[in-house]
Amino acid sequence: MSSELIVSVRQVHKTFTVRRDPSWWQRLRGQKREVNIIEVLKGVDLDVHKGETVVILGSSGSGKSTLLRCLNKLETIDDGRILVNGHLVGYEERAGQLVDEKASVTAKKRTDLGMVFQQFNLFLNKTALGNVMAPLQDVKKMSREEARGIALENLQKVGLIDRKDNYPSKLSGGQKQRVAIARALAMNPSVMLFDEPTSALDPELVEEVLAVIKAIAAQGTTMVIVTHEMQFARDIADKIVVMDQGVIVEEGTPDQVFFNPKHAKTYALLKRSGLAVRPPGTLGEQIGEAGKL
Amino acid sequence: MEFIQSVIGYFPRLLAASPIVVQLALGAMALALVLGLLLALARISKIKALRVIALIYVEIMRGTPLLVQLVYIFFVLPAIGIDIDPVPAGILGLGLNYAAYLSEVFRSAILSVEAGQTEAALSLGYTPSKALWRIVLPQSFVVSLGPIGNYFIAMVKDTALTSVIAVTEILKTANVINAQTFETTAVYTAAALLYLLISLPLSRIVSALEKRARVHV
Numbered sequence: 001m002s003s004e005l006i007v008s009v010r011q012v013h014k015t016f017t018v019r020r021d022p023s024w025w026q027r028l029r030g031q032k033r034e035v036n037i038i039e040v041l042k043g044v045d046l047d048v049h050k051g052e053t054v055v056i057l058g059s060s061g062s063g064k065s066t067l068l069r070c071l072n073k074l075e076t077i078d079d080g081r082i083l084v085n086g087h088l089v090g091y092e093e094r095a096g097q098l099v100d101e102k103a104s105v106t107a108k109k110r111t112d113l114g115m116v117f118q119q120f121n122l123f124l125n126k127t128a129l130g131n132v133m134a135p136l137q138d139v140k141k142m143s144r145e146e147a148r149g150i151a152l153e154n155l156q157k158v159g160l161i162d163r164k165d166n167y168p169s170k171l172s173g174g175q176k177q178r179v180a181i182a183r184a185l186a187m188n189p190s191v192m193l194f195d196e197p198t199s200a201l202d203p204e205l206v207e208e209v210l211a212v213i214k215a216i217a218a219q220g221t222t223m224v225i226v227t228h229e230m231q232f233a234r235d236i237a238d239k240i241v242v243m244d245q246g247v248i249v250e251e252g253t254p255d256q257v258f259f260n261p262k263h264a265k266t267y268a269l270l271k272r273s274g275l276a277v278r279p280p281g282t283l284g285e286q287i288g289e290a291g292k293l
Numbered sequence: 294m295e296f297i298q299s300v301i302g303y304f305p306r307l308l309a310a311s312p313i314v315v316q317l318a319l320g321a322m323a324l325a326l327v328l329g330l331l332l333a334l335a336r337i338s339k340i341k342a343l344r345v346i347a348l349i350y351v352e353i354m355r356g357t358p359l360l361v362q363l364v365y366i367f368f369v370l371p372a373i374g375i376d377i378d379p380v381p382a383g384i385l386g387l388g389l390n391y392a393a394y395l396s397e398v399f400r401s402a403i404l405s406v407e408a409g410q411t412e413a414a415l416s417l418g419y420t421p422s423k424a425l426w427r428i429v430l431p432q433s434f435v436v437s438l439g440p441i442g443n444y445f446i447a448m449v450k451d452t453a454l455t456s457v458i459a460v461t462e463i464l465k466t467a468n469v470i471n472a473q474t475f476e477t478t479a480v481y482t483a484a485a486l487l488y489l490l491i492s493l494p495l496s497r498i499v500s501a502l503e504k505r506a507r508v509h510v
């Protein structure tokens with residue numbers, strides 16, 4: 001792709017420091033505070049261009065969520081650079097060092113990124129419509145009428161106009177996730193981030209959410225999607241990246257990744273979901289389960 | 294029969310003292326709500342000094358008797374030049390004391406709101422403080438309503454303690470009447486009944502409010 005670069009991730013490193021404080025009597029017996037530093041992202045590079053759909057695959061614990069959360073600074077980074085529309089999010093650079101910027105500046109930049117969470121995170125005390133309207137009024141400072149208009153438009157897109165007055169407790173998981181998508185979309189971000197949007201759903205509700213995401217992609221929305229739904233990934237992705245233990249081990253078009261995986265980890269993932277075609281490095285002609293794809 | 298009549302006979306004079314009870318309870322509750330919220334925010338603040346100050350305040354207020362605190366404000370403060378009238382002293386004492394308890398209510402209510410709510414707000418462009426005020430606190434308030442209501446009822450009853458700092462509320466009035474008539478049983482039975490008449494409907498109102506507020510959370 002030669003079009004405009006929306007997200008650029010360069011050599012990003014991220015560690016978590018896990019502290020375990022001894023209780024007072026353990027301390028009396030001379031036990032020291034335990035400090036564990038775990039490296040979760042070990043030099044990640046990723047480009048997302050305008051209109052592109054990038055799917056991130058990888059087994060649990062490989063750092064997919066952390067990478068996504070670093071993009072809008074829900075997590076800090078230790079090293080490297082992340083640019084969204086050419087700007088650092090959450091930092092300014094001083095003498096080559098990343099320094100935290102003012103919270104209000106970060107907040108403004110975050111409106112460039114829409115995020116959809118595995119657990120939906122709808123505001124529990126607001127209706128579907130209220131959820132979509134709230135950030136338009138609170139953050140974008142729109143009037144009530146204007147916010148309502150845009151919110152209804154976006155609820156329409158996800159097919160939930162008739163549920164607009166329902167509170168989250170009166171919505172199914174699939175409906176909640178569609179409201180969450182509408183809420184993020186209504187802010188008109190440059191890129192939408194999805195972190196396992198269907199992993200918390202009952203199997204029969206997965207399809208309605210995937211269909212909504214596909215429809216949004218079809219309108220040319222730039223997206224980064226973490227998912228375990230292989231078939232969906234293959235259908236929707238312009239680019240697939242595979243993460244393992246904090247690094248990107250494979251990157252390519254769906255056809256490249258599915259038909260000709262270069263990394264054993266990719267093959268293992270595909271195999272587990274019954275979509276493996278041929279192990280890395282082999283040139284076997286039998287396109288085993290290609291029919292399924 | 295005669296006993297019941299004399300109990301009822303004392304009602305009007307005791308009832309005349311009830312506006313002071315209302316004034317004490319409402320004033321002290323307003324103070325306790327505002328200060329309690331500020332203390333709760335201090336307790337969860339990123340600034341350690343604020344956390345420590347708030348914790349010390351809460352521990353002192355909860356670790357000493359309310360009666361002693363009232364006496365302190367009314368009889369000890371004048372010694373260092375701070376003279377406060379009985380009713381304001383009562384409001385201050387009750388309010389400062391209940392703020393400590395309400396701060397615990399608010400604090401646990403705030404912590405009970407899932408982190409995902411704040412994260413969603415932040416991801417949508419709310420600043421951390423706007424996420425707190427617009428998203429987290431409204432939900433915590435709903436969770437707090439029941440406990441706040443119960444503390445309010447307890448406070449109404451605790452207004453009786455202000456009788457020792459010369460507030461002419463119900464108990465003090467009963468004391469005065471008793472000194473004149475010596476009908477001890479009837480006078481104090483009337484006073485007790487009056488407190489019951491005030492707090493029973495209040496607890497009904499509290500549980501109704503709580504039920505209504507909790508519908509969606």
Ligand SMILES: Nc1ncnc2c1ncn2[C@@H]1O[C@H](COP(=O)(O)OP(=O)(O)O)[C@@H](O)[C@H]1O
Nearest residue numbers: 016018040058059060061062063064065066067
């Ligand atoms: N807040 C945290 N504190 C400590 N460790 C964390 C935290 N968040 C994630 N981790 C660790 O980082 C690694 C990557 O986690 P995550 O990004 O959630 O992986 P994925 O989304 O690919 O399953 C895991 O080992 C996880 O235990």
Ligand SMILES: [Mg+2]
Nearest residue numbers: 064065066196
């Ligand atoms: Mg994850």
